[in-house]
Amino acid sequence: MQFKPYAQGLAVAVSLAVLAGCSTTGGTQDGSMDGTSGMGAGTGSGAASSQGMDSGQGVSGSEMSDRNAIPEQRTIYFAFDRNNIRPEFEPILEAHAQYLKRHPNTQVVLEGHADERGTREYNLGLGERRAQAVKQYLSVEGVPSAQVEIVSYGEERPAVRGHNEASYAKNRRVVFDY
Amino acid sequence: MKRLNLWAAALLLMLGASMAHAELTIEITKGSDQAIPIAIVPMAGGEALPEKVSRIIGNDLERSGRFEPLPRESLISTPSSSEDVYYQDWQQLGSDYLVVGRVENQNGQYRIQYELLNVNGEDRMLGEVVTSSPEELRDSAHYISNQIFESITGIRGAFLTNIAYVRANGVGDNIKYTLNIADADGHNNQVILTSDEPILSPAWSPDGKKLAYVSFETGRSAIYVQNIATGQRVRLTSFEGINGAPAWSPDGRKLAMSLSKEGQPEIYVMDLASRDITRLTHSEAIDTEPDWAPNGDSLIFTSDRSGNPQIYRYNLSAEQAQRITFTGSYNSRGRFSPYGDTIFMVTRDEQGFHIARQNLETDRMTILTESNWDESPSVAPNGTMVIFATQEGNRGVLGLVSADGSASFRLPSPEGDVRSPAWSPFLN
Numbered sequence: 001m002q003f004k005p006y007a008q009g010l011a012v013a014v015s016l017a018v019l020a021g022c023s024t025t026g027g028t029q030d031g032s033m034d035g036t037s038g039m040g041a042g043t044g045s046g047a048a049s050s051q052g053m054d055s056g057q058g059v060s061g062s063e064m065s066d067r068n069a070i071p072e073q074r075t076i077y078f079a080f081d082r083n084n085i086r087p088e089f090e091p092i093l094e095a096h097a098q099y100l101k102r103h104p105n106t107q108v109v110l111e112g113h114a115d116e117r118g119t120r121e122y123n124l125g126l127g128e129r130r131a132q133a134v135k136q137y138l139s140v141e142g143v144p145s146a147q148v149e150i151v152s153y154g155e156e157r158p159a160v161r162g163h164n165e166a167s168y169a170k171n172r173r174v175v176f177d178y
Numbered sequence: 179m180k181r182l183n184l185w186a187a188a189l190l191l192m193l194g195a196s197m198a199h200a201e202l203t204i205e206i207t208k209g210s211d212q213a214i215p216i217a218i219v220p221m222a223g224g225e226a227l228p229e230k231v232s233r234i235i236g237n238d239l240e241r242s243g244r245f246e247p248l249p250r251e252s253l254i255s256t257p258s259s260s261e262d263v264y265y266q267d268w269q270q271l272g273s274d275y276l277v278v279g280r281v282e283n284q285n286g287q288y289r290i291q292y293e294l295l296n297v298n299g300e301d302r303m304l305g306e307v308v309t310s311s312p313e314e315l316r317d318s319a320h321y322i323s324n325q326i327f328e329s330i331t332g333i334r335g336a337f338l339t340n341i342a343y344v345r346a347n348g349v350g351d352n353i354k355y356t357l358n359i360a361d362a363d364g365h366n367n368q369v370i371l372t373s374d375e376p377i378l379s380p381a382w383s384p385d386g387k388k389l390a391y392v393s394f395e396t397g398r399s400a401i402y403v404q405n406i407a408t409g410q411r412v413r414l415t416s417f418e419g420i421n422g423a424p425a426w427s428p429d430g431r432k433l434a435m436s437l438s439k440e441g442q443p444e445i446y447v448m449d450l451a452s453r454d455i456t457r458l459t460h461s462e463a464i465d466t467e468p469d470w471a472p473n474g475d476s477l478i479f480t481s482d483r484s485g486n487p488q489i490y491r492y493n494l495s496a497e498q499a500q501r502i503t504f505t506g507s508y509n510s511r512g513r514f515s516p517y518g519d520t521i522f523m524v525t526r527d528e529q530g531f532h533i534a535r536q537n538l539e540t541d542r543m544t545i546l547t548e549s550n551w552d553e554s555p556s557v558a559p560n561g562t563m564v565i566f567a568t569q570e571g572n573r574g575v576l577g578l579v580s581a582d583g584s585a586s587f588r589l590p591s592p593e594g595d596v597r598s599p600a601w602s603p604f605l606n
Contacts, residue, residue, distance in 0.1 A: 119510045122510050124466070125436075125438070125442075125466055129464070151399070156378060159350075163572070
């Protein structure tokens with residue numbers, strides 16, 4: 001609080017620096033732990049923000065129209081503390097499997113999610129288990145594992161809020177992110 | 179007393195200033211029956227200060243759970259020095275201890291003179307002069323709280339410490355995540371990282387200078403270590419799968435973590451100098467949430483290898499893990515007390531998730547909190563309090579509970595969901 005007057009005076013001047021500081025900072029896995037080389041060490045590497053999932057794919061016109069063929073239903077749901085595929089979602093997974101097999105250059109990220117109950121890091125594990133179950137299903141359907149990546153968000157990105165089973169059921173999910 | 183250099187402070191507070199209104203406050207949920215009555219007389223000359231030193235001291239002592247400051251309106255006189263104290267007055271009031279003092283402004287610096295008096299023994303326990311710049315007033319008040327707390331309880335005070343925590347603002351795809359550092363009483367909030375993607379599990383280095391945390395800013399989880407003063411940071415791991423749950427070794431040379439690069443989340447230890455990684459656990463289960471014993475000889479972690487999450491202890495010399503929690507069907511995120519004889523954890527019963535304590539010698543578990551959405555316990559460096567995340571309505575807030583469960587507090591936030599608290603080590 002005591003720095004507030006400084007902050008106000010510097011607000012415009014440093015706003016760009018702040019943005020830069022947020023996104024550059026510190027570099028890659030080879031970076032120096034102790035940061036003795038100062039702010040400059042961070043520039044030029046490790047710009048971690050906004051690497052879109054689709055970047056580098058070079059989406060052309062025809063591929064764009066193919067993207068419209070991605071199955072519309074991209075979320076499937078799970079029972080409490082379970083990661084088995086419920087029968088009603090099997091047609092959805094099969095549709096995605098067909099699509100991925102027809103488009104061998106297409107990558108999909110399976111986002112695994114958990115409901116809010118329990119501890120955050122453990123829930124990262126639960127979300128991953130669900131995504132792995134979907135990946136396994138796709139693999140059995142003939143989708144090469146190289147096309148499928150898994151990211152677990154645990155309970156960090158709830159679809160809906162609320163402390164009730166209806167909300168939890170919507171949050172225990174795997175999302176296909178093309 | 180601030181450890182930030184000016185440039186870094188300007189950078190951080192640029193962000194911090196916009197969040198200043200989002201400071202946490204502290205409310206009492208449950209007071210302890212055994213709280214020690216103490217009278218804190220408003221310091222002479224103190225009410226005109228930019229920070230009310232006597233009030234800060236009273237709040238500090240109250241939220242320690244060990245003290246019950248007398249209401250100001252019940253104070254029968256306002257002595258500013260032990261020479262003016264009539265002990266019988268304070269004995270009749272039922273106050274065990276008395277704090278008196280005065281503040282003088284000397285060329286822009288404050289000279290705080292205070293005394294701690296034992297009312298029943300009618301003697302002076304402490305008398306000290308603290309010189310403080312206007313900016314240091316809050317820290318100076320916390321310092322005095324530390325002195326009073328240690329003098330009476332024999333336990334080192336933890337009022338001059340910080341908390342790190344994560345705040346999420348917004349819903350759906352528009353959530354903004356910030357990593358924050360604040361004084362232990364919620365003041366002086368500073369944002370040290372802002373992201374559109376989740377941030378979780380901040381962990382303080384033992385020297386209090388760095389934070390390790392998990393950030394999804396690249397679209398995947400990765401463990402980062404950030405120097406708090408400079409803002410500089412490095413990405414330590416970005417393996418395929420989960421990169422989670424960083425925990426520093428007591429000597430600060432290693433970081434335990436949970437990685438699923440070989441299939442399931444397992445516990446690994448990284449040597450921070452060489453970046454070499456050693457895998458500790460080999461199970462088909464989720465192994466995560468490691469925490470080092472204070473003497474460094476073992477780690478506890480959560481595993482659901484038995485079918486549901488329980489806490490295990492991995493002995494580093496024996497290279498073996500043993501289950502240590504057997505009460506209840508869900509125990510996770512264990513955290514050692516600084517003495518190593520007790521762990522705090524999340525446990526589930528029919529009502530929900532609570533913070534619990536387990537004595538490692540007797541294996542007896544005691545549930546400390548009555549709320550039902552409690553997680554992420556983090557222990558004060560003096561072992562007297564546990565900060566944790568809980569829910570009020572549909573909002574994430576922080577809670578505090580004394581290590582014996584007798585006193586509890588909430589730290590409501592004016593905005594956003596607040597979670598993943600981490601209590602710093604001693605900083606002074």
